[in-house]
Amino acid sequence: MSPLKDLFAEAGPISRSGPGYRFRSGQLTLAESILQTLSQKQTLLAEAGTGVGKTFAYLVPLMLTVGKSIVSTATRHLQDQLYERDLPRIKSALGVSIQTAVLKGRGNYLCLYRMERTKEQGRFQRPEDAHFFSEIVSFSGLTATGDISECSAVPEQSPLWAMATSTRENCLGQQCPRLSECFVMAARQRAAEADLLIVNHHLLCADMALRDEGFGEILPSVDHVVIDEAHVLPEIATEFFSQSVSTQALSGLARDSLAIGLEHARDAASWPSLCGELERSIMEMRAILAEDSHRDGPSKVNFPQGRISWDQLSASDTQRWISALGAVSKALSALREVHSMNADRHAELARLAAFSLELHQRLEAFQDNTSDEMDVRWMEFSRHGVTLRRTPFEIAARFQQEMARQPKSWVMLSATLAIAGRFDHFQRRLGLQDAATLIAESPFDFQQQGLLLVPQDLPDPKSPDHISQLLQQAGIAELLRAVRGGVFILCTSHRAVGLAAQWATNWAASHPERHILVQGQAPRPVLIEQFRSHGSALLIGSHSFWEGVDVPGDALSLVLIDKLPFAPPDDPVLRARSKWCEAQGADAFSAIQVPEAAILLKQGVGRLIRSESDRGVVVIGDRRLAETGYGRRMLRSLPNFSRTRNTQEALQWLAANGRDRPSAPATLNSPELES
Ligand code: SF4
Incomplete structure (x- = not known):
């Protein structure tokens, strides 16, 4: 009997490790294919029908294979479920003691520096926010991981979390006075040391697209990648291979620049006038939409739905947008210059210099009408503002390039990967025509x-x-x-x-x-x-x-x-x-x-x-x-x-x-x- 047959047997170790286990031949077949894929550094695409038990079918082979692994799931909730429920069960069933960790995007961890800044400023929009914020402060003294999902006293959707977590743009990194206690850095340290790491597709694609959220690359250091719920991967990868810049980010930059400039480099420039110019240019851009939403006509068919391609704009609208974007670019450039000249005066000014440079580059990339014909320029608008996007509509070559950067085994699986028994569509989207495929049928009647x-x-x-x-x-x-x-x-x-x-x-x-x-x-x-x-x-x-x-x-x-x-x-x-x-x-x-x-x-x-x-x-x-x-x-x-x-x-x-x-x-x- 193969080790997998023993492990998955009706009265085997997995069955004894918890309730509700049943032997399913589809699960064993899938596990055997995955084990072979891992040992031969191949690529496997697998559809596992409902009830096959695909999670155990990949966790067990991963535990039996030498090398570091990543498992990527679609959501943070699934990450927690894997880490807290499935992994411990399989570890104990197999009697293995490998090191495991879970890593989420930085917005899921408390940022002590930003929490303190918010506490000092003490300005809250709603009366109940002061109470919720005090709950966050208490949580910071109790939590070992800083994972905000552990803080049940404050709703997950609360806008307060944005004031107590970091983004890549506002993190001070090595210059941060709280670096030694930083929860984000600690989570990344645990991730780097783990034999088996649980991430989500957003994090994986950020790493793959070199859109690093501030941590060291995770992919180059691993031998095996298992992507669960892989049917959503093409969409998420497309998003991460895109470039975007939003009026919200630009306004945030203007606001931060005013506060931080006045605090740390008051003499460097007329901050109110520099930041006011950027705000004004953003308002003018938004005004185009306001006018358009009150105007009927064939070129406006997309406006009520909030998305429009650049090439759908009429000639006169194109000119208005070019001129509005030019004004934003000019104001941003002036601000960026002052940031750059004063970057060495304070860590906050250094990070603003990096952020304004990046926003300026993204804005220029959007305005560039000479580049790649394999992407589309489009605008998305809502009551919060406008986001300018440049999205590649074919990502197969780019995805293949990233996969080839280091040889490793790849397993991509989902309950819905094939159409009428064939994987062609998924294979074409990610350039995986040579991958092995398997369908593990559902045990249900x-x-x-x-x-x-x-x-x-x-x-x-x-x-x-x-x-x-x-x-x-x-x-x-x-x-x-x-x-x-x-x-x-x-x-x-x-x-x-x-x-x-x-x-x-x-x-x-x-x-x-x-x-x-x-x-x-x-x-x-x-x-x-x-x-x-x-x-x-x-x-x-x-x-x-x-x-x-x-x-x-x-x-x-x-x-x-x-x-x-x-x-x-x-x-x-x-x-x-x-x-x-x-x-x-x-x-x-x-x-x-x-x-x-x-x-x-x-x-x-x-x-x-x-x-x-x-x-x-x-x-x-x-x-x-x-x-x-x-x-x-x-x-x-x-x-x-x-x-x-x-x-x-x-x-x-x-x-x-x-x-x-x-x-x-x-x-x-x-x-x-x-x-
Ligand atoms: S290093 Fe970044 S995330 Fe960590 S505490 Fe400092 S600002 Fe926050």
Whole structure:
């Protein structure tokens, strides 16, 4: 018997190390492939269906292999779960004593220097902030790690954390008077010494893109990299290979320069006039948007959505932007010169000099219209200001270059990496055409455990009030009434969430048994916890609820998805990618839009069946899934549920599977979906 077979056996050491373990052949196959990949310094792409147990399938081989490793996960929450729950269990099951550590972005650790500065200034916007800030100060004396997630007395979203944590731009680094006690530096020290380090994709990509958040590079020092939830990696890597500069960052620089200049180099310049000039130029740039938002016309179609490509601007708008950016650049340049001449007078002035230089370089890069045709210049705006971005729309070559910088083994895995059994799309995006691939099938019996319903007579998916029409259909209303257990309504836009929430307000009056939860009412983890504990709630959410939500059992028995989750076609980066794809002779809709929507749909549908005993129905309110060629392609990527187009059959299925409430009607036949 191989060591892995022993370890994963029904009564083996992993089984004995905690409750709920079952032998799954897919888990063993995956672990064996990963062990081989690690020992031969290869690259493996693996899809592990729900319930395979992919976490143990990579942790065990990592523990058995010589060399330093990184595991990267999608979120900080998953990092904590791995570090606090899964790693200790596997370490004790295997009896190994390797050194492990978790490292998050610097914004997750208390900065003692900035906390003290804020305390000295003592200016808070809201009365309750003084109380919360005193909680942060008390926390600083108690915590060993400085990880702000341990401070339960202050909400994670509190704006106060920005005043007690650091950014790469405002950290004083080696010049800091609190360097020896610094939590960020201590976390990085532990990370450097660890045999197995848990990071998140943002940190990994920052390291890969050499967008160092201030710590030493982590990738060059390791032998093995395992990337879990790898389906989100292309998006995150694209973000980190981009350059951006925001009006918020520029205004922050102006404010800091005024305060720090007056404090440490009052005689160096007229700080109010220098900083005022920068603020004025930023206001002028924002004024263009204010004017545009009040003006109608074909060139303004994107403004209400907050994103526009530079090449979509009209000729006259382009001139206005060039002139506004020129003014910001000039004011920034003047300020930068004064910073640079006074950098040796105080550590804060030195870091402002570095920051203003960097912002100026990024602004120049945005203005440069001669560079690379493989990136797109675009602007994103919100009530907080404007962000200017330069984004590469093809990252495969760059990603490959970074991977090749040092030979190591790479394992990228997720529950949703393949489309209709093939990895081509993911491989093309990251240039991984030569990687080995594996699909570890889910141990669940989807055919028995779930039913997929695409009703007949659905509203037009392009209708602006599609979700309202869908929810008002008699068949859907009957399903929502009849199902025993909780319901997710997963929407493809915030607008649809709003419309569904309006519908729910009326609907709830006649269905008091349902507790209605809507995205935005409370932080996501709080909503999910309320949903779980109620057992019969109805939750309405958009993209953030399509992934990473695990509600096993009756608490989730029905998932309703409003439409196929295509990205908005006027998204600047998608437009540029599509244009480039078509220039290569391919069809952008088939090559980009369909596979990306298929992955997201698979994630949304994947919320339903989370354990061997789960039973439930997925409703997809978009007839294109059943009636178009690309829809049928997406259908082939989904779990192999039983399928129907008849709502009455779905009601009957609920009754037959003990997932109905009393008095649900039944019967009737219908044409089945392609299986
Ligand atoms: S080194 Fe940077 S993060 Fe650490 S205490 Fe100083 S300013 Fe804060």
